[in-house]
Amino acid sequence: MNWLDLLSEPEPGLDRTEPMYARITAGIRKAIQSGQLSDNTRLPTNRELATLLKIDRSTVSRAYLELSQSGFIDSHVGRGTYVRPLVQRQASASSSVGSASNFASSIDWLEKFSQSSRTCLDLISRQPAGTQQSDAITFAGGIPTEEFYPHDQFQRIVSQILKSEHSKEMFGYSAAEGSPYLRTQVKRHLKKHGIACGDDELLIVSGSQQGIDLVTNVLVDPGDVVLLEDPSYFWAICNFRARQARCLPVGLDDEGVRLDILESHLSRQKAKLLYVMPSFQNPTGATMSLPRRIKLIELANEYQVPILEDNFVGDLNYDNSALPPLRSLPGGKEVVIHQGTFSKALCPGLRLGWLVAPPEVTSRLLLAKRTSDLSTNSIAQIILAKYLEEGLYSTHLEHVRQCYRNRRDAMLNALSRHMASVSSDQSLKLSWSTPQGGLFIWAKLPDGLSARELLTFAEMQGVSFSPGDMFFLNGDHSEYFRLCFIQTEESVIEEGIERLARAMRSYFATVARSSLSEISGRARVRNNVLI
């Protein structure tokens, strides 16, 4: 089978009138219907087809997903992808209640999920497949590396707990609101951030992601409006979409969420939730200014819209410039649900975070917690409680703050040094943010260029990053990308940015071969996006 001929597109990737995945979908469907591809024919793997067509594997995934959902092919992880036999295609096309067809080949009772999470699956397909080279340097993702996990301290703590009074709590059910031992320590920790909370205002959760899920569960019905920073945290967008919320974007400027856009949304419709990351936002690394924080709370009180403040990297500030959390500001106690985690500053495997909310909200969150998973695992809670009690977290924090600060500075310096020489053309410049904390630098190519195209060149050079479009509600803004600076040592950062500069040179050279008019034709109007 000549796949290039089959998809009748000798040079895919140039014609931009129709998305690539749609053309692949249409091509394969036509070939199946015409009999060119016969029953049970094995299709190429994602990787094979992507290599052949010189496109991203996620594009092939999406095409295969569409074909699978419309009943033309069957995909099984590890077993390959095959043309579904005609008799089964006919069965699934006419599937109805009462038919005894195997549900693995009919998606009859998956219709709910197919409908409500279609957008979610689309989102997932935006995640790049990732580079495969063994010496590849990755600035993608945002996961603290194990070099900083407190193995030895945890080992000692576990041994001590197993001999102590807390041993009993370690393997039994924890209270749904969290272990009293850990709750005491988290309250002490929150006090340092200016947040006082009563026993009826605190809930321990299985990481930030569960916090988001519980808040959505309690506040948002299908069709309800959720407002969020655009761009925002990928898995928060997925969560809101999976709950069938109407997600509306609030653009950012250099002080944080734009209140004019926010108020324009709020004056037109009731919103059930505003989701923000005021400090060191994901993906932009930006921090909301103090005046903006104060005004935001006023507005939220005025319109009675609850704010979910995701303080996922609140402890990771590098310039002694930490701003007070929204919940600690005047009026904050009334409208802010505050969320935090130890996943980023300590280690993610504990799966521990917390929510602070008004008592009436907390009692509902507690009920949602119970229906979700009864309670949080006890072992991790007791280990963390003792770790906090012994004051080890403060020491740890000083250490990682210093390391991460150095890595941020190394990346900023490397960007300045290597990007200056990439092109003499002033219109071909990379710009980037200077975060005061957190994990990420946010970068922007000249308008009309594509971070996904750059990624192809970058992976050939052995470096990767997260394309920015996956963080936007509409999947647009292809010129942005996100660099995580905490995962790699300074020397590796230096090498990685040098590789990135080489990739940009190749990319710009390729682009230069196209006409200037084509580039400007691909440029889109800026839309309230930082940098």
Add this chain to the structure above:
Amino acid sequence: MNWLDLLSEPEPGLDRTEPMYARITAGIRKAIQSGQLSDNTRLPTNRELATLLKIDRSTVSRAYLELSQSGFIDSHVGRGTYVRPLVQRQASASSSVGSASNFASSIDWLEKFSQSSRTCLDLISRQPAGTQQSDAITFAGGIPTEEFYPHDQFQRIVSQILKSEHSKEMFGYSAAEGSPYLRTQVKRHLKKHGIACGDDELLIVSGSQQGIDLVTNVLVDPGDVVLLEDPSYFWAICNFRARQARCLPVGLDDEGVRLDILESHLSRQKAKLLYVMPSFQNPTGATMSLPRRIKLIELANEYQVPILEDNFVGDLNYDNSALPPLRSLPGGKEVVIHQGTFSKALCPGLRLGWLVAPPEVTSRLLLAKRTSDLSTNSIAQIILAKYLEEGLYSTHLEHVRQCYRNRRDAMLNALSRHMASVSSDQSLKLSWSTPQGGLFIWAKLPDGLSARELLTFAEMQGVSFSPGDMFFLNGDHSEYFRLCFIQTEESVIEEGIERLARAMRSYFATVARSSLSEISGRARVRNNVLI
């Protein structure tokens, strides 16, 4: 304040024309509106009012919840309950978008949860408050006690892991589908139950409750029909209700779910899920027969309704009579999502369970897992994996099976001995089930009597159990109750059942004072309920 006078009911509990909580609600509301109870007056605590009125604390809780939701009072855990000041009552009565009222005193943005989870809160209010005596014996709940938790083995395992290659995995993110180490061990475990599953059919979850939540998330939209055994697992009912499913009951006979009722539902409407516990069901302890299992799968295939098979105590069979799981039977792979856990047979604090489903369903469950909490905590997964790998679980299981079998037999014997002498009146007999495994004995009072009334007498004698009405979809069937036999040693079981017999004598004596006609007036028609 004379509360008995205020509620103008000298002998509450006798007049049964209106529910008690509604009379309390009405009495207090009237007193607030008339000024008899002035602004900021402190109301009695739940316990004080319950004692005073000689009613259950849950009844007071429900009345206070109603009053709080309608804006008449403010309750704060640990701070007490107060009459809301008039000015705030007026504000919340006229609350509208744009009002800047404090959300802690208005439930403006909680309306979603108030609506969708009202039934859920009603359910919660059915949980009894529990006895307070220090020497009380509890047959309520269903939690394995710490005497069987493998503390020492876990301690050794943790030390060894921290020095091994698995140390890295212990504190980082686990894969969303679960640690490969644990997945291998769970697959081995499942093989013993006759369930072979591929890598694309298995998902590790944070305990059974999360399994239920993910399946509901993937399959059930608000308004969709979920069929379940009636009675069923309390927190499963809560989960389906919180997701706004229409829950329809399928009664049980001594072979399991009644297929005639099931088919009558299925022939009239599309159901999105059937939730069953075929082995040692919660709360009845009943086991579905093999012929019934086979026919159930045929019916599910015919009507294309997926079955969630909750095998929560599959390992706890005491009579060498374990039946094959639904998923392992012919046609099972096509319609059954199989769920299991180590919470009951090993220890609950690990919060670990699994789902086995067809690949296309598993991929969706995986997505739901990611949006819920990204992944399961790593520490517990690695500990359990090594525990299973070393074959320690089999040894443990032999031990607890023997202990639990002895406890079941002790309770059955004690019931036979003590209940015979409770009353010479043949119409006043307790009946109970003889479970072949699991945690529970299901008991039934003569028609017209109430397990909640019995509980009041039982708590005075220092013994408690779970009233059966909380497990029924309609909250009816007050003559049933559930006894958990695994939590207490045989001598304590003996003593507890003796106390229960004393409580029954007092209860029956009280009932005897009422006229016989009243009792038969309170009897209701049996409705497809076991024993």
